[in-house]
Amino acid sequence: MLRLLARTSASSSSILRITNQMPPRFKKPKIQHSASTATLSTATPTIEPASPDFSRPASSSGDRSHFSDRKFQDLAISLKLKQNIKHEFLTEVQAATIEPALAGSDLLVQAKTGTGKTIAFLLPAIEKALQSPKRVKGTPILVLSPTRELAQQISKEAQTLLPQSDLRIITVTGGTSSPVKDLEKFLTSRHDIVVATPGRLHDYFTGSRSAEVHEKFNGLQTLVLDEVDRLLDGGFARELDGVVNMLPKTKRQNLFFSATISNNIKQVAKRYNDGSEYVFVSTLKGDEMNVHQHVHQSYIIARFENHIPTLLALLHLDSIKHALPQVTTTTPPNINGSQTLSKVMVFFPTARHVSFATEVLSSESIKKFLPPILEIHSRKSQSARTKAAEAFKNAKSAILLSSDVAARGIDFPGVTLVIQIGIPSSAEQYVHRLGRTARAGAQGQGIILLDPQEQPFLTSREMQKTTTITPYITSPSSHEAKELATYTQTYTHHVQTVLGALATNNPTVIGAAYVSFLGYYKGQARILKWSSERLVDEANMYAKLVLGWTDALPPPVMPKTVGMMGLKGVRGLHIVKPSPSEQSRGNRRR
Numbered sequence: 379m380l381r382l383l384a385r386t387s388a389s390s391s392s393i394l395r396i397t398n399q400m401p402p403r404f405k406k407p408k409i410q411h412s413a414s415t416a417t418l419s420t421a422t423p424t425i426e427p428a429s430p431d432f433s434r435p436a437s438s439s440g441d442r443s444h445f446s447d448r449k450f451q452d453l454a455i456s457l458k459l460k461q462n463i464k465h466e467f468l469t470e471v472q473a474a475t476i477e478p479a480l481a482g483s484d485l486l487v488q489a490k491t492g493t494g495k496t497i498a499f500l501l502p503a504i505e506k507a508l509q510s511p512k513r514v515k516g517t518p519i520l521v522l523s524p525t526r527e528l529a530q531q532i533s534k535e536a537q538t539l540l541p542q543s544d545l546r547i548i549t550v551t552g553g554t555s556s557p558v559k560d561l562e563k564f565l566t567s568r569h570d571i572v573v574a575t576p577g578r579l580h581d582y583f584t585g586s587r588s589a590e591v592h593e594k595f596n597g598l599q600t601l602v603l604d605e606v607d608r609l610l611d612g613g614f615a616r617e618l619d620g621v622v623n624m625l626p627k628t629k630r631q632n633l634f635f636s637a638t639i640s641n642n643i644k645q646v647a648k649r650y651n652d653g654s655e656y657v658f659v660s661t662l663k664g665d666e667m668n669v670h671q672h673v674h675q676s677y678i679i680a681r682f683e684n685h686i687p688t689l690l691a692l693l694h695l696d697s698i699k700h701a702l703p704q705v706t707t708t709t710p711p712n713i714n715g716s717q718t719l720s721k722v723m724v725f726f727p728t729a730r731h732v733s734f735a736t737e738v739l740s741s742e743s744i745k746k747f748l749p750p751i752l753e754i755h756s757r758k759s760q761s762a763r764t765k766a767a768e769a770f771k772n773a774k775s776a777i778l779l780s781s782d783v784a785a786r787g788i789d790f791p792g793v794t795l796v797i798q799i800g801i802p803s804s805a806e807q808y809v810h811r812l813g814r815t816a817r818a819g820a821q822g823q824g825i826i827l828l829d830p831q832e833q834p835f836l837t838s839r840e841m842q843k844t845t846t847i848t849p850y851i852t853s854p855s856s857h858e859a860k861e862l863a864t865y866t867q868t869y870t871h872h873v874q875t876v877l878g879a880l881a882t883n884n885p886t887v888i889g890a891a892y893v894s895f896l897g898y899y900k901g902q903a904r905i906l907k908w909s910s911e912r913l914v915d916e917a918n919m920y921a922k923l924v925l926g927w928t929d930a931l932p933p934p935v936m937p938k939t940v941g942m943m944g945l946k947g948v949r950g951l952h953i954v955k956p957s958p959s960e961q962s963r964g965n966r967r968r
């Protein structure tokens with residue numbers, strides 16, 4: 379196999395595809411040369427067996443299709459590394475990449491979400507560092523990740539592979555309270571692995587102590603880009619370029635991983651591989667879609683104003699579906715966190731939408747029906763983000779309302795359901811969000827809730843290539859249609875009451891969600907075929923019907939925001955100049 383993985387010409391990175399039928403070592407790798415409470419109490423809970431322990435490898439009841447028959451014990455790696463691996467069998471992606479990586483190949487790897495890519499890159503990188511004839515002076519391994527949470531998770535996973543005395547790891551991310559002290563710590567101690575987000579590392583490289591930062595990476599052996607397609611797309615390009623260009627020019631090994639890799643990314647990746655060839659490894663069969671077969675995916679088409687009540691109905695139903703065995707039809711119907719194993723992630727288009735939804739779901743009259751509500755998004759402090767992520771990770775049952783900060787890579791055990799509200803930014807993002815469930819062979823479910831105007835997303839070419847998705851409601855007279863309608867109706871009543879109070883008590887959260895709607899859907903105008911005028915009309919309706927805005931004029935927007943969104947001169951906006959105090963706050967922030 380190693381021979382087959384030998385490099386091919388620069389214009390044609392080799393492609394190794396592994397099929398699911400046979401364990402990898404028996405397979406012939408294919409190389410291609412191309413690169414209301416009353417109603418609630420009448421519901422009858424459907425008692426299902428408790429979910430399996432997802433923190434363990436898939437049991438015989440789980441889906442083992444992405445496991446190989448190879449064992450970690452049989453790998454030619456250091457004994458102490460072997461002793462720390464808690465898994466027995468390698469997953470397919472691990473079986474396909476660990477040995478080539480140990481042999482020194484530069485790899486670009488695509489494998490489905492939750493199939494163990496983290497170990498696939500950490501293990502060979504660490505082994506190589508351990509085997510270096512003389513342990514290098516600088517840091518031998520640099521791992522870059524698009525989000526702080528993912529960086530922290532990778533560091534933790536690395537720490538499970540070797541004790542602190544053998545493997546010194548540092549996580550370098552933004553959002554900390556003392557960046558100067560962080561830099562001091564970074565420079566004054568030795569590290570074997572630096573796990574970083576590109577922004578903070580770029581700051582280090584371009585700051586006053588850049589020479590010392592450069593020196594720190596002398597002797598770099600392995601560069602890992604996790605979620606490589608996200609790192610290479612527009613948002614991170616400048617910082618990533620800055621970091622990679624400042625790494626020593628000596629030969630290093632590149633290991634790039636993601637669940638979603640387009641042809642374009644294959645081309646861009648070459649630039650980061652010194653323009654030279656890499657081996658492309660994919661564990662997807664021929665034209666297989668990169669979503670797990672065992673995740674039941676469905677969509678619900680409902681008008682924007684019904685999204686929150688429908689969401690509540692779905693959350694309630696998932697609680698009932700995963701109710702603990704002792705919960706019977708005679709127990710109270712509000713299946714809260716102590717009575718169920720329902721663990722749900724709900725994705726919203728923007729951080730402001732998450733804040734708004736959290737306000738509604740956390741209100742006294744609603745939260746009593748649900749497992750504990752948590753929120754995570756970029757507008758929260760890092761300590762609040764870390765706390766929410768930890769609480770959700772450790773919870774048996776909870777609901778995490780999230781923006782895309784937790785869409786990729788994060789490994790929360792036992793997520794029973796992923797709900798996506800509104801169109802995601804891309805088909806790839808749909809896949810990564812969905813991938814927070816059904817990890818390591820476990821079962822899972824995904825539901826996307828769209829306004830009728832958003833339906834074209836489902837039939838877009840990218841989504842057709844990516845996934846097979848069926849309607850949640852198969853017929854209007856079906857049991858699930860009636861059940862959903864009943865719960866939705868009940869919650870509509872509760873939501874109306876909560877919105878009335880919110881408009882009085884917290885109009886700011888409404889105004890912020892309105893502005894985010896404008897900004898986010900401006901970016902989706904092409905798929906929705908919305909003109910700027912239509913966008914503003916839709917946003918104004920959204921403010922009234924979804925957010926509960928009661929004033930005659932729509933929520934105010936600052937002139938600068940209007941300019942940034944390219945909506946100058948569009949009728950229907952309520953443009954308000956900031957007060958002098960708001961203006962000076964804005965200047966200070968800049």
Ligand SMILES: Nc1ncnc2c1ncn2[C@@H]1O[C@H](COP(=O)(O)OP(=O)(O)OP(=O)(O)O)[C@@H](O)[C@H]1O
Binds near residue numbers: 435489636818
């Ligand atoms: N060989 C293995 N056997 C059983 N479980 C494993 C194995 N390797 C990894 N896992 C577990 O599988 C889960 C998912 O792993 P990981 O987070 O690395 O997936 P991933 O492929 O990187 O997912 P994503 O694409 O979402 O980033 C983790 O809980 C991890 O501990």
